[in-house]
Amino acid sequence: MEKNYHVCTGCGLLCDDIEVESEKNIVNKVYTACRVGVAHMKEAGRGEADFLVDNKPVDEATAIREAASILKNARNPLIFGLGTSTNETQKIAIELAKKINATLDDTSSFCLGPLVEALIQDKLKTCTLDDIRNKADVIIYWGTDPSDSHPRQLSKHTYFPRGSEKQRGWEEERTAIAIDVRKSHTAKICGNYFFQIPPKGDAEFIDALIAGLSGKLPKTSYNHPPKKLLELANILKGAKFGVIFVGRGLIYSLENLEPLFKLMEILNEKSNFHLIPMVGNCNTMGFNKNLFAETGYVNSVKFENGTVKHGPEHSVVESLKAKTVDAALVIGSDPLLILPGSIAKNMLEIPVISVDHCETLTSKHSKVYINTATSGVEAGGSAIRMDGVKVSFEPVIETNHPSEEVILKKIMEAL
Structure with a gap:
């Protein structure tokens, strides 16, 4: 019976702290991984x-x-x-x-191709998941539900963990915000900072948010009164290290990335914001x-x-x-x-x-x-994590x- 730490290739997080027990080249037990990772690793090694x-x-x-x-x-x-x-x-x-x-x-x-291309071309500011764990005080999940798609993201990298500069964590030092068309599992975690918008409503919501960030009174947007939108804008203005995780929900809603470019430009005039695409595959x-x-x-x-x-x-x-x-x-x-x-x-x-x-x-x-x-x-090799960090791995079993x-x-x- 062997027990070692391995990288999970079940999603774009590439978690590198997975403990596995294997016997006769069959994965028997997987620890630390989420339900996606456990299923991914256990399906291997069976049959010819x-x-x-x-x-x-x-x-x-x-x-x-x-x-x-x-x-x-x-x-x-x-x-x-x-x-x-x-x-x-x-x-x-x-x-x-x-x-x-x-x-x-x-x-x-x-x-997410257009967004990834903009990041590769340095048209948008990004950061690593390690930066987020250590520094982030405002985290936005826009058109994505990592609680289902990337189950360990909130606990390992973003909202819940203690970071080197965020020792008091989510209770005092982090704010999580969800903007989505439905009240997802992630939105429930965000509590009062969930902003529900209709399908294709993202561009209008971005406009309202930009107005608030620019010191103007935003129009009521999808039953969110100006006061609540101003409160959100003030939270974003006060961020020392903010990040927007962009999902397909936002990308599918926008005709092009210009509203997102404009939002990031204004955010970074007022505070310090980064962007990471919610890439699904490893x-x-x-x-x-x-x-x-x-x-x-x-x-x-x-x-x-x-x-x-x-x-x-x-x-x-x-x-x-x-x-x-x-x-x-x-x-x-x-x-x-x-x-x-x-x-x-x-x-x-x-x-x-x-x-x-x-x-x-x-x-x-x-x-x-x-x-x-x-x-x-x-099989071993290497892959690029959703934040652009290269991760190498060895096979778990023969x-x-x-x-x-x-x-x-x-x-x-x-x-």
């Missing part, structure tokens, strides 16, 4: 690796050969996913995309950073004979909608489940290769399915499942 072609078992070499054949015969293949893959795997995927003139995208093209941030370093773009690119094209037409949504891709390599993602049915159904018309550590709706409808090791549990990195290398060699 699967290699399927047309849902029939084959050996690894046959699956690799079939995958290479599909990509070789495609005029415009799509590579999609990689949000749960290591940095090392992502870099190989970028090289593979170059080699086969592929369209390359991830979920950030319809989620290495979406890594994909965006790695692709940006290579191409200058965070997603939605098309490689073509040494050149790079970029635009919404090269996103997974628009590519499938317009039927411009004729094959797909899906890595660690389930587009048939997460995309709208009217768009996802077009993926059923092309050959799909699914490389994933678990069976998904997409893998069940794939021409080729290659079952891989779980990054961070059965496995006979090949890593995504090994599989992509073998596909490259077979082309």
Whole structure:
């Protein structure tokens, strides 16, 4: 029986204090992790690796050969996913995309991509989770519910922990604020500092808040009287170290990021505010950073004979909608489940290769399915935390499942 500390790759927090008990390469007990992390780590290490072609078992070499054949015969293949893959795997995927003139995208093209790109380009001020734990006195959760999506965030990094400069914690030295369309679990924790707004109401609320920050009397916004909005504005003005955690709820509501840019500009004239995207997968941030370093773009690119094209037409949504891709390599993602049915159904018309550590709706409808090791549990590497900090990890257990990195290398060699 072994007990060691490990990194959990269950979400973008990449918690590094997880204690695991394993025996015969099976994870038996997981301590410190949240319910998401426990389920993520316990699912690994069970059963033999699967290699399927047309849902029939084959050996690894046959699956690799079939995958290479599909990509070789495609005029415009799509590579999609990689949000749960290591940095090392992502870099190989970028090289593979170059080699086969592929369209390359991830979920950030319809989620937090514009915000992540602005942060990478230093257009917005950000900080680390460690800074927040040690210094933050005002924490805003906007369009996000970490109590469900990132269960340890409030306890480990933001509201509840004792920090080097915040020894009295949430009882006296921290204020948590939630702005959302519903009273989420996080909103309940925020108590009187929950501001409920209707869907698509964020821009108007930002305008009211900017008025209050600028010393003007804000208009009543969604039943929040001017007095309450001024109280909120004064709390934000008085922040010595504030942070806004931005979720998809806010991004989906805004037509563009200009209202957010304006709010951050005014906040930082009055106080000291930072912004962090509520990235869900353990290495979406890594994909965006790695692709940006290579191409200058965070997603939605098309490689073509040494050149790079970029635009919404090269996103997974628009590519499938317009039927411009004729094959797909899906890595660690389930587009048939997460995309709208009217768009996802077009993926059923092309050959799909699914490389994933678990069976998904997409893998069940794939021409080729290659079952891989779980990054961070059965395979080592590194990933970028939601705040941009690089975290390296070793495997928790040994496995006979090949890593995504090994599989992509073998596909490259077979082309």
